[in-house]
Amino acid sequence: MRLAGLIKPLRLLRVNKTRCLLSEQHYATKAEQEEYAFNTKEYLDFKKQLRQLNVYNRDGHTCLQVDCRLCERLPAAARATATASRSQGPLAYVNKRTGAFICPNCDVKVSLTHALEAYQTVPPSGFRRLPEKSLEYATRFPNLISVTAEACEALGLKGLKETQLNAIGAQFEPEQKLLHFRLRNASHKIVGEKVLHLGDRSEQTFQCSSSSGLLIHGSGNKTKAVLVSNLLDFIVLATQNIETHCIICLPYAMQQLPQECLPGLERFKELVFWLHYDATPSWDAASAFAQKMDEKRCLLIRPTETEPAPHVALKKRLNIRHILAKATPVRHKAITTFNALRNDILSELQNIEKVNGVKWKRFPVLNKLLKGHRKGELTILTGPTGSGKTTFTSEYSLDLAMQGVSTLWGSFEIRNTRLAATLLRQFVGYPLDDKLQEFDHWATEFERLPLYFMTFHGQQPLKPVLEAIEHAQYVHDISHVIIDNLQFMMGVSSYRGDKFWEQDSIIAAFRGFATKHNVHVTLVMHPRKERQEDELTTSSVFGTAKATQEADNVLIIQDKRLTAVRGKKYLQVAKNRYSGDLGIMPMEFDKDALSYSSSVQSAKRRREREKTSPTES
Ligand SMILES: Nc1ncnc2c1ncn2[C@@H]1O[C@H](COP(=O)(O)OP(=O)(O)OP(=O)(O)O)[C@@H](O)[C@H]1O
Numbered sequence: 142m143r144l145a146g147l148i149k150p151l152r153l154l155r156v157n158k159t160r161c162l163l164s165e166q167h168y169a170t171k172a173e174q175e176e177y178a179f180n181t182k183e184y185l186d187f188k189k190q191l192r193q194l195n196v197y198n199r200d201g202h203t204c205l206q207v208d209c210r211l212c213e214r215l216p217a218a219a220r221a222t223a224t225a226s227r228s229q230g231p232l233a234y235v236n237k238r239t240g241a242f243i244c245p246n247c248d249v250k251v252s253l254t255h256a257l258e259a260y261q262t263v264p265p266s267g268f269r270r271l272p273e274k275s276l277e278y279a280t281r282f283p284n285l286i287s288v289t290a291e292a293c294e295a296l297g298l299k300g301l302k303e304t305q306l307n308a309i310g311a312q313f314e315p316e317q318k319l320l321h322f323r324l325r326n327a328s329h330k331i332v333g334e335k336v337l338h339l340g341d342r343s344e345q346t347f348q349c350s351s352s353s354g355l356l357i358h359g360s361g362n363k364t365k366a367v368l369v370s371n372l373l374d375f376i377v378l379a380t381q382n383i384e385t386h387c388i389i390c391l392p393y394a395m396q397q398l399p400q401e402c403l404p405g406l407e408r409f410k411e412l413v414f415w416l417h418y419d420a421t422p423s424w425d426a427a428s429a430f431a432q433k434m435d436e437k438r439c440l441l442i443r444p445t446e447t448e449p450a451p452h453v454a455l456k457k458r459l460n461i462r463h464i465l466a467k468a469t470p471v472r473h474k475a476i477t478t479f480n481a482l483r484n485d486i487l488s489e490l491q492n493i494e495k496v497n498g499v500k501w502k503r504f505p506v507l508n509k510l511l512k513g514h515r516k517g518e519l520t521i522l523t524g525p526t527g528s529g530k531t532t533f534t535s536e537y538s539l540d541l542a543m544q545g546v547s548t549l550w551g552s553f554e555i556r557n558t559r560l561a562a563t564l565l566r567q568f569v570g571y572p573l574d575d576k577l578q579e580f581d582h583w584a585t586e587f588e589r590l591p592l593y594f595m596t597f598h599g600q601q602p603l604k605p606v607l608e609a610i611e612h613a614q615y616v617h618d619i620s621h622v623i624i625d626n627l628q629f630m631m632g633v634s635s636y637r638g639d640k641f642w643e644q645d646s647i648i649a650a651f652r653g654f655a656t657k658h659n660v661h662v663t664l665v666m667h668p669r670k671e672r673q674e675d676e677l678t679t680s681s682v683f684g685t686a687k688a689t690q691e692a693d694n695v696l697i698i699q700d701k702r703l704t705a706v707r708g709k710k711y712l713q714v715a716k717n718r719y720s721g722d723l724g725i726m727p728m729e730f731d732k733d734a735l736s737y738s739s740s741v742q743s744a745k746r747r748r749e750r751e752k753t754s755p756t757e758s
């Protein structure tokens with residue numbers, strides 16, 4: 142099944158705090174590219190075909206490596222003499238999770254269905270090999286020179302010499318005052334660039350169409366590598382002359398790791414994550430990336446005060462090699478000891494604010510009660526019909542997305558355009574219908590948010606929905622999934638039995654999914670019964686105890702306006718597994734901004750006051 146068509150990115154261009162940019166060029170070409178989902182039969186057919194043709198192939202950690210025959214590169218005679226034991230030239234990579242056929246030599250990505258045609262003895266009629274492409278990445282920085290002593294000094298790394306920076310491939314751009322590094326793909330071709338602004342230490346990444354570039358330092362025969370998340374850490378480690386490990390800088394820090402990067406990591410038998418956890422959404426990014434890279438080969442340096450990120454370690458004069466030697470497997474064995482967990486616990490205690498999760502900017506009361514939004518949890522949100530479940534969930538997810546939490550919306554009830562219009566209005570703070578001249582500006586800003594939408598609408602069976610989410614989680618590094626609402630998955634499976642049993646089994650499936658894939662799932666549900674004079678309780682909502690047991694958080698919108706003339710609406714935290722704190726958050730509604738946030742509303746009042754009574758000077 143082609144799953145990617147079921148997921149629409151809102152943005153393909155993103156900016157974050159560290160100014161990690163995907164280029165405009167990336168935006169245009171990526172939009173044209175398609176992503177493909179794994180089809181087991183197709184994959185087996187492909188391998189069978191390789192055997193029959195005696196084409197070199199090798200099962201790797203994340204991809205099947207294969208002699209590329211997609212384009213016109215090899216003359217037919219050479220193809221005929223290729224042997225299965227030896228590669229004849231450029232390798233292509235078939236991702237074992239998505240089935241995408243990626244060739245770094247010509248920078249192409251096609252579906253396995255398409256690739257299979259190129260490996261037929263007699264290709265189907267109408268099939269034409271692609272012309273071989275010679276990759277030439279044009280830099281955005283034409284004035285690069287060797288790193289000067291002043292530029293080296295501006296980095297503030299004690300003892301570092303400009304000759305060391307030049308030796309690791311750095312260049313200097315004197316006008317913009319930045320250090321420049323080239324990104325290469327698995328075929329060692331330059332496909333992008335990464336720069337470090339010496340002024341504010343922010344970083345930018347620019348890549349050509351495939352986003353397959355990595356910054357690797359170290360000789361090609363090393364089988365171990367250390368992965369860092371920023372250029373400063375890369376410089377520190379690359380200039381240490383570590384004989385055993387290559388040093389690799391991830392292209393987009395901990396925000397995302399495109400599947401196109403994975404071929405460049407195939408040759409490593411051991412990958413050590415040594416990341417700098419500066420922003421909260423990145424906490425536990427290592428475990429998500431490790432799953433993508435094949436956990437078995439991944440080790441982790443858990444951040445503690447004695448084992449901080451490389452540039453901090455250098456500043457504190459800690460022994461870099463000793464810290465590297467302390468890396469332990471990302472995943473613990475099924476049965477473990479306290480000793481093995483010791484460093485995990487210390488690391489969590491020393492980073493408790495990051496462990497608590499991403500804080501809402503618009504809902505401080507939720508931060509107080511829930512402490513933050515964490516991956517791997519299941520939140521159930523419910524409330525009477527028309528009480529604002531969708532409107533609130535939209536604002537709550539927007540707040541997190543604005544802080545870099547990659548979010549996938551499954552809106553089965555209202556169309557994506559309407560949902561996106563609500564999100565946009567909440568983002569802007571007022572309706573744009575009479576301010577159409579502002580639309581382009583806001584839409585461009587809004588597009589930068591890491592928001593994706595499933596294109597399902599109406600009743601849907603659970604299985605394809607879970608498959609689409611799993612695909613999006615792998616390809617787009619999703620960390621928050623919203624399902625609005627669960628009732629749209631009921632009554633469509635083959636099972637025709639008890640309604641509650643069906644509801645419980647759907648909730649259990651999402652529970653399992655959240656844990657297995659370490660994503661936060663927010664499920665919107667209608668309550669089982671609504672007696673207007675009663676407050677909703679967990680039992681009136683769910684009918685069975687199972688739903689409450691499965692959920693980490695239960696949020697109920699209580700709408701007292703329905704029963705009392707001066708009644709108020711509030712959000713009740715009825716269950717909170719993480720910290721146990723229960724309580725309520727008042728929900729005053731601003732119709733213009735479609736917002737329940739007191740901070741948004743007081744900022745608006747302040748602006749209006751300033752407008753009506755300009756300050757006297
Ligand atoms: N506190 C409020 N006061 C007035 N209008 C509100 C309030 N909250 C939401 N609305 C409006 O009510 C309408 C319904 O809201 P929404 O769709 O979010 O509710 P819902 O609970 O998801 O509905 P349903 O039960 O149909 O799924 C929207 O037009 C929204 O703008």
Ligand code: FES
Nearest residue numbers: 209212244246247
């Ligand atoms: S070498 Fe693979 S497509 Fe050209």
